[in-house]
Amino acid sequence: MDPKTLVEYIVKALVDKPESVSLHTVEGEKTTIIELRVDNDDIGKVIGKQGRIARSIRTILSAVASKSGKRINLEIID
C-alpha cells in the first residue's frame, strides 16, 4: 500500500476542487511525512469540525502503516 495514494484518494473524494490537491512525500528513516496542499476553500473539508476529518485520515494511515512498521505523518499545509 502506498500511503500517498491512499491520502490522495480520500482527499480528492472529499474536496470540491480535486485538481488543486497536491501531495509531497518526505521519506525519513522511521517516518514518512506526507505534505498535503488543497485549495483554500477546501481546507475545512480535509480538517473538519474540531479536526475530526484530519484525525480520521491519520487514524486510517496509522492502521495501514503499522503493517509496514513505519510511521506516517500527515501535514496539512495552508
Next chain:
Amino acid sequence: MKVIEKYGKTEDEALSLALKEAGMAREDNYTYEVSQKEGRSGFLGLGGGKNLGVKLFVYEEEEQKIVDKIKEFFKVMDISIDDVRINKREDDRVFISLQTPDMGTLIGRRGKTLESIQFILSLIINKSLEKNIYIILDAGNYREKRVKTLENLAKNIASRVRKYKKPFILEPMNSYDRRIIHSTLQDEEDIQTQSIGDRVYKKVKIMLKR
C-alpha cells in the same frame, strides 16, 4: 433493498427460484447466502426434501453504488475484504457488514480504525451520491460484542458508584458508545448518567441520583 428467500433441494435450485422471482439472470450482479442448510422437511413429511434455503440480496442502484465505493476504498487501503454486504436499511441508515481475514487492522484499538473508516466512507459516499446517508460498518460481529462489553462496563461501574457513593467518569467515547451506556442505566432507580465535555469525544459521568 429486497431480500428474497427461497428453498430447494439444492443450492442451485433455490438460487434459481430466487433469481426468477427477482427477475434476474445468473450473470447479473447479485449477492446471496445459504440461509438454511437443513430446515424442516415440510408438514407431515409432505413437500419434504426442499430444505435448503438461499437468501438473495437485491440492491437498488444507489445501494449497489455504496457497495462498489466501499470495495474501491478497501482496495486502495490494501485490506482484502471477502464480502461487503448491506444487512439492513432503515431510511437513511445503511448497515454494512464486512468479512475480512484482516480483522485486527480493520477494527483497531477499541474500534478506532473502524470508526474512522466509517466516518470517512460516509463523507465520500455522501459527496458522490449527493445525499445524506449514515453508513454503519460492522466487521465480523464486532459491534454486537462491543455492545455487550459496554453494557457490562456500565453495570459494573454503577455497582461501584453505589458501593462507594462516589461518581465515576468514564474515558472519552463516541456518541454511539455513550448512548449504549446511557440506555443501559436509564432504568436504574438510584443511578443517573450525564455526558460531560464539549469535544466530539465526551465522557460519561455515572452518579447517584440525588
